[in-house]
Amino acid sequence: MNVLLLNPNTSTAMTELMLGVGQRAAAPGTFLVPRTAPRGVPYISTRTEAQIGGAIALEMLAEDHRKVDAAIIAAFGDPGLFAARELFDIPVVGMAEAAMLTACMAGRRFAIVTFARALGPWFEECVRSHGLWERCAGIRMLDSAFRAVSEVGTEKEDLLVELAMRAITENDADVLIFAGAPLSGLAERVADRIPVPVVDQVVAAVKQAEALSALRLRKATAGTFRRPDAKPTTGLADVLAVRLEHRDT
Numbered sequence: 001m002n003v004l005l006l007n008p009n010t011s012t013a014m015t016e017l018m019l020g021v022g023q024r025a026a027a028p029g030t031f032l033v034p035r036t037a038p039r040g041v042p043y044i045s046t047r048t049e050a051q052i053g054g055a056i057a058l059e060m061l062a063e064d065h066r067k068v069d070a071a072i073i074a075a076f077g078d079p080g081l082f083a084a085r086e087l088f089d090i091p092v093v094g095m096a097e098a099a100m101l102t103a104c105m106a107g108r109r110f111a112i113v114t115f116a117r118a119l120g121p122w123f124e125e126c127v128r129s130h131g132l133w134e135r136c137a138g139i140r141m142l143d144s145a146f147r148a149v150s151e152v153g154t155e156k157e158d159l160l161v162e163l164a165m166r167a168i169t170e171n172d173a174d175v176l177i178f179a180g181a182p183l184s185g186l187a188e189r190v191a192d193r194i195p196v197p198v199v200d201q202v203v204a205a206v207k208q209a210e211a212l213s214a215l216r217l218r219k220a221t222a223g224t225f226r227r228p229d230a231k232p233t234t235g236l237a238d239v240l241a242v243r244l245e246h247r248d249t
Contacts, residue, residue, distance in 0.1 A: 004071035008053035054080030091212035107174025111167035137173035
């Protein structure tokens with residue numbers, strides 16, 4: 001089984017970090033195929049950047065969707081996720097949605113801890129778009145500068161654990177999620193310091209992708225996630241235009 005690990009950020013260091021975490025968690029015979037956005041921003045942290053990253057994610061999926069069994073949009077916030085599910089036939093997993101749904105099976109309410117205040121509004125909108133705000137105990141964000149985003153999980157580990165503990169004691173969180181690609185792998189390192197389950201976003205996404213592929217659910221031909229009717233395009237990347245215009249059928 002091949003799973004596309006699609007990073008809509010341009011940071012190859014983040015891709016390598018998530019690849020290592022995800023491949024260690026993958027079942028025997030599951031192979032992650034890493035891809036990094038060829039253009040955009042090093043890490044997505046605003047609505048504007050998410051819109052750009054989502055469009056680039058669709059282009060990347062158009063290039064590779066026939067080569068893999070499932071795909072992961074590897075950015076917390078899931079840019080382009082719903083559009084990808086509408087347009088492509090393979091299971092497409094969002095890292096945020098996978099982490100949150102997994103957390104819902106481990107406790108009543110989950111809290112999200114992340115590394116930058118700018119991420120808060122976008123993450124809240126992501127939680128709401130998935131219909132999970134009632135299950136969210138809150139979003140905690142670091143409020144201090146860091147040296148390099150790719151190393152923030154290590155540099156700010158103690159502060160992130162402190163935020164997690166505050167979410168448990170002050171917001172009654174039953175489960176914790178460390179959110180954002182740079183925090184991949186942090187859950188495993190600090191799980192024994194936190195008295196509730198801690199979900200790793202990448203691990204959850206890999207296991208959900210494996211499960212959806214094994215279920216062999218059919219692609220919708222009716223309803224809101226059926227493939228859109230063919231429509232002419234202008235100026236789009238050719239691989240995406242082919243998919244939108246149904247020139248691949």
